[in-house]
Amino acid sequence: MKRAFLSAALFLTAMLIYSQSNEEIDAFMAKKQADVATAAYFTLSAAGMQNAASTAEAAPGYLNENKWFKEELKGDELLKASDASYLIMKAFAQKGGIMYSIAPGPRYALKEIKYLKLIDQKTDPAKIMTGEDFMILLSEFLSWKETN
Amino acid sequence: MKKALFILLAVFAAVSLASAVDFGGNIENYSLITNDSDSQKQTDKAALWFGVSPSETIYIKGQGSIAYSMDDYDFLADVDYLYITQDFPGAINEQSSFTYKAGRFFQSEFTGKVFAHRLDGALFTLALPIANFSLGAGYTGLLLKPVSGVNNTAADMADDADDDIKLAPKKMIVRLGASFIDIMPAQQLDVALVTQLDMRSDDLLEDGDAASEDGNGGKLNTYYIGAGLSGAISGSFIYDTYLYYQLGKTLTLIDDEYKDKPISAILLGGSLSYLNREFYRSKVTGSLLYASGDDDNASVYEGNTKGSGTQFMPVSTSSTGLIFNPKPSNLLKAGLEYSMKPFAESRNMMKNFQAAVSAGIFYKASEGAVSESKAAVISDEKYLGTEALLTLNFRPVSDFGLTLAGGAFFPNDSKDGPMGEDYRDTEAGVMINASLSF
Numbered sequence: 001m002k003r004a005f006l007s008a009a010l011f012l013t014a015m016l017i018y019s020q021s022n023e024e025i026d027a028f029m030a031k032k033q034a035d036v037a038t039a040a041y042f043t044l045s046a047a048g049m050q051n052a053a054s055t056a057e058a059a060p061g062y063l064n065e066n067k068w069f070k071e072e073l074k075g076d077e078l079l080k081a082s083d084a085s086y087l088i089m090k091a092f093a094q095k096g097g098i099m100y101s102i103a104p105g106p107r108y109a110l111k112e113i114k115y116l117k118l119i120d121q122k123t124d125p126a127k128i129m130t131g132e133d134f135m136i137l138l139s140e141f142l143s144w145k146e147t148n
Numbered sequence: 149m150k151k152a153l154f155i156l157l158a159v160f161a162a163v164s165l166a167s168a169v170d171f172g173g174n175i176e177n178y179s180l181i182t183n184d185s186d187s188q189k190q191t192d193k194a195a196l197w198f199g200v201s202p203s204e205t206i207y208i209k210g211q212g213s214i215a216y217s218m219d220d221y222d223f224l225a226d227v228d229y230l231y232i233t234q235d236f237p238g239a240i241n242e243q244s245s246f247t248y249k250a251g252r253f254f255q256s257e258f259t260g261k262v263f264a265h266r267l268d269g270a271l272f273t274l275a276l277p278i279a280n281f282s283l284g285a286g287y288t289g290l291l292l293k294p295v296s297g298v299n300n301t302a303a304d305m306a307d308d309a310d311d312d313i314k315l316a317p318k319k320m321i322v323r324l325g326a327s328f329i330d331i332m333p334a335q336q337l338d339v340a341l342v343t344q345l346d347m348r349s350d351d352l353l354e355d356g357d358a359a360s361e362d363g364n365g366g367k368l369n370t371y372y373i374g375a376g377l378s379g380a381i382s383g384s385f386i387y388d389t390y391l392y393y394q395l396g397k398t399l400t401l402i403d404d405e406y407k408d409k410p411i412s413a414i415l416l417g418g419s420l421s422y423l424n425r426e427f428y429r430s431k432v433t434g435s436l437l438y439a440s441g442d443d444d445n446a447s448v449y450e451g452n453t454k455g456s457g458t459q460f461m462p463v464s465t466s467s468t469g470l471i472f473n474p475k476p477s478n479l480l481k482a483g484l485e486y487s488m489k490p491f492a493e494s495r496n497m498m499k500n501f502q503a504a505v506s507a508g509i510f511y512k513a514s515e516g517a518v519s520e521s522k523a524a525v526i527s528d529e530k531y532l533g534t535e536a537l538l539t540l541n542f543r544p545v546s547d548f549g550l551t552l553a554g555g556a557f558f559p560n561d562s563k564d565g566p567m568g569e570d571y572r573d574t575e576a577g578v579m580i581n582a583s584l585s586f
Contacts, residue, residue, distance in 0.1 A: 098584065127201065
């Protein structure tokens with residue numbers, strides 16, 4: 001049942017990030033350590049912000065220009081669970097709790113994602129995500145967004 | 149107090165500075181205001197927690213807190229939990245998983261009505277496709293007395309009243325559980341074995357002692373064997389049932405001499421709920437709880453005076469009501485609750501608002517005493533009273549929650565009834581529970 005749900009959710013995600021080729025998605029999902037640049041590129045595309053970054057290489061530039069993160073992101077930087085959560089929350093302009101409203105950032109974004117039960121409650125903020133983990137998280141967020 | 153606070157902050161700072169550590173905190177207020185000043189409670193608690201994963205399968209988590217209580221204690225610094233847990237996926241085969249957890253943490257049998265409490269100990273769990281097996285053991289004697297709920301003997305009650313005693317009664321709890329998932333479609337069978345061993349080394353009364361001997365009761369070792377069935381009857385009806393049989397020995401005063409008498413008591417109960425998601429996510433639940441009593445028990449704490457002990461006594465305290473809250477011991481309670489989410493379909497924060505109305509009718513299971521001091525006398529009449537409540541739950545955002553409950557307990561006001569002379573008037577109360585996490 002869960003597998004069927006995930007397949008459907010991943011299909012939905014692929015539809016939303018239609019501009020990427022299957023090869024790009026497959027290559028990213030095969031990564032044992034996901035990079036911020038590609039994750040940001042897929043997230044911006046799924047959020048309908050294709051114009052913000054037309055390639056994975058351009059995505060960190062957009063985030064840095066718009067000061068999404070306190071510290072400047074590098075293209076080859078590995079993707080932490082907390083950064084992945086914030087990337088998704090920010091791209092989809094998802095509202096959070098009191099603390100996220102006061103201090104929006106990776107720390108409280110991960111807490112919001114945990115509250116929505118989209119990620120394992122034990123997930124460490126500094127955990128480096130695999131490409132597959134990130135795509136599943138993005139898919140589950142999109143499915144949740146559909147009904148909320 | 150200052151020392152404890154310093155240690156807590158130092159531990160928190162140390163783990164926060166370490167790499168890959170998640171941390172946070174929460175602030176909570178619980179207030180119960182009633183027209184009986186003795187029943188009023190207010191607790192304010194601030195807690196800091198950390199969680200760290202040194203590897204994919206190991207997780208360490210801890211929480212320390214400072215609490216202020218208006219009624220039970222002033223300030224209290226405590227380690228709420230501190231444990232390590234490790235998963236071994238594929239321990240026996242691909243579908244299996246073995247987990248251990250060690251330290252201070254909350255443990256419970258499947259109902260939470262016999263035992264649900266924090267312990268310093270360990271828990272081993274084996275998850276297989278057909279069932280989950282667990283073995284847990286732990287000690288209560290290092291927990292702080294004001295935040296423990298394992299008083300089951302006359303000696304425990306005497307310690308509870310002694311301000312010089314800071315720690316909870318010394319008990320060793322061992323429990324064994326198995327949950328058979330989907331024994332039939334959507335049906336779960338739980339079985340459990342719980343053992344409570346009294347680890348007191350005080351000079352307690354024993355079998356054969358004369359009534360003139362000084363002392364506060366004897367040791368109480370008890371054993372519980374239980375089973376429960378739960379699941380769905382159809383898409384809209386869910387149920388749960390449970391039955392526990394208690395064994396052990398209780399010190400009994402007969403003809404001016406203390407004698408150990410066997411315990412033979414039962415706890416049984418269940419609930420049936422009807423769910424209607426279309427009508428504001430409505431839920432109607434009827435529940436029944438029966439905990440056997442003993443006609444000759446003048447007190448629930450080793451109060452047996454004749455024959456074997458038939459009064460059920462759980463290991464830890466669980467809630468049966470808000471204003472009137474006796475232990476599940478010598479008790480028959482029938483409850484009915486209706487809850488709904490009136491804004492469930494909205495897309496704003498109001499969708500998380502829930503309202504519930506409930507009523508609970510309390511009877512004694514026997515003529516003996518119940519644990520509530522308001523009704524701690526032997527009486528022929530068994531009807532204790534009825535509690536009616538309106539409860540509002542609201543969690544507008546992920547990190548803030550609020551519960552408001554208001555209602556009244558309408559006691560049996562009969563002169564020959566079980567309620568004490570000062571407790572025969574209606575008691576109204578309001579409870580507020582607010583929490584913010586950060």
